[in-house]
Amino acid sequence: MIDQDIISGKDLANIKKVSTEGEKSQLDAVFELKLTDEEKILELLVKEQSLAVVDLSTMDIAEEIKTVLPSNYVNMNFIAPFKVEDNTLHIAISDSSKLSLMRNLKTITKKEIELHAAKITHISDFIDKLLKEGGETTISSIQQQNKEKIKTFDYEVDENAEVLDEKPEEDIEALENESEVIKFSTAVVAEAIKSGVSDIHIEPYRFSARVRYRLDGMLDEQVHFAKFLYSNYGAVVTRFKIMGKLDIAERRLPQDGAIPFKIDGKVVDLRLSILPTATNERIVMRVLNKDxxxxxxxxxxxxxxxxxxxxxxxxxxxxxxxxxxxxxxxxxxxxxxxxxxxxxxxxxxxxxxxxxxxxxxxxxxxxxxxxxxxxxxxxxxxxxxxxxxxxxxxxxxxxxxxxxxxxxxxxxxxxxxxxxxxxxxxxxxxxxxxxxxxxxxxxxxxxxxxxxxxxxxxSECREPDPDITPKVLEDFGFTPEQASRAKVVRGKxxxxxxxxxxxxxxxxxxxxxxx
CATH class of the missing domain: 3.40.50.300 (P-loop containing nucleotide triphosphate hydrolases)
Known part of the structure; x- marks a missing residue:
């Protein structure tokens, strides 16, 4: 807006002040200060992004639109899905900040996305109408439409396990507290902590995926996680990114974060590392036991x-x-x-x-x-x-x-x-x-x-090791006297x-x- 002379550099300080004090977006602050109107904002969006303008005030809401996106997601991100045509979903936006949602929208809907420009008041009225007519649509109901996926994670999750200071923001998998992906992610971490694991590995491959725990220095595959993980790998990665407060849209560069996790009243920190690979992003978490x-x-x-x-x-x-x-x-x-x-x-x-x-x-x-x-x-x-x-x-x-x-x-x-x-x-x-x-x-x-x-x-199953004789110990450098006194055991x-x-x-x- 500064480049287009809609506002001046001098106005920017006032905009930031109103935005911060009123806990509102900078665009809302622009309108409150009466620095411009929605017509100019619309013109700017059309000019910058070459989007077609759509008049939402004259449109009825089709049945397929009522369930194409979760209600919370539409309301939170201020977008208006108004038409499904073949495999393309048409969405109206009010400003260019919504362009960052493109990748997430494709993931949610499994459709191509075509953006249009619309007036802010028209989008607001359309969303109100959509929520009123369509009722509450959840991510769970959308997931049911994809029959090829394994939608449930049948595993007992510790009720006392939780992620601290969680801020889901835009991620679709976090809109439902009872999401199967959330249950899965919590179970993976909770089981690792209870087992005394030092590292958690979540790894994608072309035709499979696996969870491995490093216990006592050795990696051990947890086969009971494999089936659900492979069918929902992208959502699981997104979930852990949210837990670690990372950029969910960045899939090209490595990212590092931290996850505070509480289980049985005890706080455990996890150091999160995300590494892009040829098949998908790989996750490793170091478990830091404060004790x-x-x-x-x-x-x-x-x-x-x-x-x-x-x-x-x-x-x-x-x-x-x-x-x-x-x-x-x-x-x-x-x-x-x-x-x-x-x-x-x-x-x-x-x-x-x-x-x-x-x-x-x-x-x-x-x-x-x-x-x-x-x-x-x-x-x-x-x-x-x-x-x-x-x-x-x-x-x-x-x-x-x-x-x-x-x-x-x-x-x-x-x-x-x-x-x-x-x-x-x-x-x-x-x-x-x-x-x-x-x-x-x-x-x-x-x-x-x-x-x-x-x-x-x-200590529960160790027994004398008959293969390690005093002669073997002497070959390793022990003195005859030391070798004769040594008691070598092994666990069976x-x-x-x-x-x-x-x-x-x-x-x-x-x-x-x-x-």
Whole structure:
């Protein structure tokens, strides 16, 4: 409207003010301020989009129009479906902002969409008439018209499971609280949380789809979800996008979000990742159990001598302590356990994380935002102006972050961070490869902790393993005395471990103490 001289740049501030204070659209604010009329808006729409003008005031509502779109959707988006011709649905709109609905409308109606321009008052009157004559049309009633789809998800959903802070906005699957897709999505997440799963995978293929849970480091397919998922895959993806407050229309680029989920009175956060593939969008969710941020060092099962070395280092006044290992090896849990131990009222502790997985009392936690240029290096520089005693940097990704971290460790700060290396000694090589001088590494680094997570035999079904003899253990490097005392067990499989023979994981650690 500014480009067409309908309103001036000076008017824009008043429009935004009226829109914000009155909780109304900017177009409604334009009319309230009497800056233009609907005739000019109509002319602008026709000129911009080359749409044909339709007079809705003279039209009757055909029977097929009454059920072509859900009533809530029509009313919420202020659109007027007025004619079905062959496989094309004709819809009248009042302004160009409705063009973003095209993809969603095609998904809902399974028809081609042709847009027309109409006066705002005519659209308003038409919608009122449509709602009055057609009654309430729901997504469920529309779904029944598609007989090829499996419409019901026959699974018991936990009544105490819910998504927090949900804002469905325009999505069609969210217009019905009892939607089968909503039930399905809730069941997938609730079952995963109850089973102690670390990751949820939802994957599309050409002739199938599957849900897999990562439990104790291994992926296990959940076959009871497969049939419904394959028949409703697009709707399920849309549902999870809404739960994660992502753009439901974007199907070309990866997206990341977060889902707060409440089950049995307990809040669990999920980190959502959407990845477009050749067949459809793939979903992975990391389950972040808030209780994991409340684990003490004793619960991590360090050997006594290793725990003494670690405690000596973390209670120092300065130095760099690195935790290394692959993704999913428990580095974050270990670092949070360390912060929990060293946190004191007289200490100022700051962390830079990507993302902030668990909230810690008494710790200033900062989320990294690469999209706006706020990376680890920039966060670390700002931390040094905040008078901290202890700093945690989520990851040493580049030379800049390493240089700042090492210099901070040499100037009276205790710095914790992570590296992706296979073992503790490799961390030194990694720092050297990033251009760090040897003298700086030896002066600043105090300890490197490498770790892995290993599966434990199920406590309910474990039994002695006859295949592991003392001779086999000696071949692996055990002394004869150690091999003779070792008791090796294996799980034979039971309902508790789902016949896998394994239940739970424990840490395996390697400590490099730099003196």
């Amino acid at each position: 994991a941020g409340d684990i003490s060092l004793e619960q991590l099962h360090f050997e006594e001598k290793d725990l003494k070395l670690l405690r000596k280092a973390i209670h120092g006044t300065q130095g760099l302590i690195l935790v290394t290992g692959p993704t999913g090896s428990g580095k974050t849990t270990t670092l949070y356990s360390i912060l929990k131990e060293v946190s004191q009222p007289h200490l100022n502790i700051l962390t830079a994380e990507d993302p902030v997985e668990y909230e810690l009392d008494g710790v200033g936690q900062v989320a990294i935002r690469d999209d706006i240029g706020y990376d680890f290096g920039r966060a670390l520089r700002s931390f040094l102006r905040q008078d901290p005693e202890i700093i945690l940097v989520g990851e040493m990704r580049d030379k800049e972050t390493v240089d700042i971290g090492l210099k901070a460790a040499l100037t009276g700060h205790l710095v914790f961070s992570t590296l992706h290396t296979n073992d503790a000694p490799s961390s030194i090589t990694r720092l050297q490869n990033m251009g760090t001088p040897d003298y700086l590494i030896s002066a600043a680094c105090t300890l490197v902790l490498a770790q892995r997570l290993a599966r434990k035999s199920c 499989g039971c309902p508790k471990c789902k016949d896998s023979g394994y239940k739970g994981r424990m840490g395996i650690y390697e400590i490099l103490n730099i003196t």
